[in-house]
Amino acid sequence: MLQFETCVTNVSRSDEEWIVTSCYLPTQEIHTEKYDAVFVCNGHYSIPEVPKFPGLEVFKKNKPDDVVIHTVKYRSPLHYNDKIVLIIGGGPSAQDISIDIASEAKLVYISHHVNVLLSVKFPDNIVHKPDIEYFTEDGAVFTDGSSSHIDRVLLATGYRYNLDFLDDSCGVWVEDYGYVTPLYKQLINISQPTMAFIGLPFRTFIFPLFETQVKCMIKILSGKVSLPDRGEMYKDRRKEEENGKSKGIPKRKYHNLASRVRQYMNELYELGKLEPLEEVIFGIYEKTMALRKIDLVDYRNHKFRIKDSESFEVFHVGQSVGKTQC
Ligand SMILES: Cc1cc2nc3c(=O)[nH]c(=O)nc-3n(C[C@H](O)[C@H](O)[C@H](O)COP(=O)(O)OP(=O)(O)OC[C@H]3O[C@@H](n4cnc5c(N)ncnc54)[C@H](O)[C@@H]3O)c2cc1C
Numbered sequence: 001m002l003q004f005e006t007c008v009t010n011v012s013r014s015d016e017e018w019i020v021t022s023c024y025l026p027t028q029e030i031h032t033e034k035y036d037a038v039f040v041c042n043g044h045y046s047i048p049e050v051p052k053f054p055g056l057e058v059f060k061k062n063k064p065d066d067v068v069i070h071t072v073k074y075r076s077p078l079h080y081n082d083k084i085v086l087i088i089g090g091g092p093s094a095q096d097i098s099i100d101i102a103s104e105a106k107l108v109y110i111s112h113h114v115n116v117l118l119s120v121k122f123p124d125n126i127v128h129k130p131d132i133e134y135f136t137e138d139g140a141v142f143t144d145g146s147s148s149h150i151d152r153v154l155l156a157t158g159y160r161y162n163l164d165f166l167d168d169s170c171g172v173w174v175e176d177y178g179y180v181t182p183l184y185k186q187l188i189n190i191s192q193p194t195m196a197f198i199g200l201p202f203r204t205f206i207f208p209l210f211e212t213q214v215k216c217m218i219k220i221l222s223g224k225v226s227l228p229d230r231g232e233m234y235k236d237r238r239k240e241e242e243n244g245k246s247k248g249i250p251k252r253k254y255h256n257l258a259s260r261v262r263q264y265m266n267e268l269y270e271l272g273k274l275e276p277l278e279e280v281i282f283g284i285y286e287k288t289m290a291l292r293k294i295d296l297v298d299y300r301n302h303k304f305r306i307k308d309s310e311s312f313e314v315f316h317v318g319q320s321v322g323k324t325q326c
Pocket residue numbers: 006007008009041042043044045093165198199205206207
């Protein structure tokens with residue numbers, strides 16, 4: 001049964017069962033129910049992560065609240081008409097919003113330390129800047145010593161993962177605001193393996209991946225495949241963590257799959273004894289990412305036609321020629 005307008009406020013583990021407490025929002029009625037398994041699919045793009053920037057309070061003083069916002073509140077470029085805008089961050093939100101705002105703003109500064117972005121084609125009124133050294137009353141000073149007047153600031157500084165509704169008895173927590181642990185294959189609660197987390201990975205092709213996670217978990221819950229013993233699962237997780245640590249990756253980025261997506265999917269196919277996704281799906285994903293790296297504005301003007309399970313054609317919208325076979 002689907003229950004809309006309902007917020008899960010607590011999940012706990014007791015006597016081999018999951019006790020789920022929820023609030024039906026229209027009436028504020030509280031319900032408690034028992035379940036054999038729980039899938040946690042609560043997303044991770046709603047709670048802003050905002051690092052401290054020296055002087056930001058000085059800049060904000062006596063200005064309306066909407067002069068400095070986090071991207072979670074961004075709705076329209078019209079608010080930025082003819083303004084000098086500073087976007088802090090170099091992730092997908094910063095990239096996409098900078099382009100949206102550039103259509104209205106006088107000038108957009110994008111402050112980041114993502115070197116690969118420097119070779120991506122952006123609109124002409126977007127200027128890359130290094131990290132912020134500090135804010136002043138009406139602008140910002142950057143780590144290269146340059147300074148600029150700023151009218152509006154957008155904090156594209158990411159989001160926090162939140163599992164506050166999970167009681168300690170669930171045996172899972174969030175470290176470094178973005179790493180859910182201890183999990184097997186970023187999916188299964190090792191302490192209580194009838195709890196799954198769908199959708200934790202980011203920087204990947206999300207929907208086919210999430211679907212594979214769900215299929216894998218259903219196979220496990222229905223007893224069609226079995227999990228390794230707990231010791232093995234902890235060992236696997238430790239290996240992943242040590243691998244991340246040795247590369248200097250902060251914990252909050254452990255769910256970043258980026259170039260590891262094929263390896264991760266193979267591990268899920270193996271675990272769930274699942275039919276692998278057709279190669280053409282990976283091909284289209286990789287082609288899209290490659291096009292995005294070249295031209296952030298134009299890459300959306302491509303269309304794909306699947307030819308067979310391994311190959312596809314790419315068209316540029318409005319061009320009858322320029323078809324690429326892949
Ligand atoms: C600005 C932006 C642009 C994006 N663009 C793209 C893109 O172009 N392509 C792409 O593939 N992906 C994109 N993504 C990522 C994509 O939106 C997410 O990966 C996807 O929405 C994740 O789906 P989900 O179901 O896991 O989580 P969500 O879509 O976040 O859904 C989670 C749901 O859980 C509910 N919820 C949370 N806590 C509770 C609770 N305690 N009780 C009950 N319900 C709860 C929330 O209200 C929400 O409805 C983008 C994300 C952002 C923020």
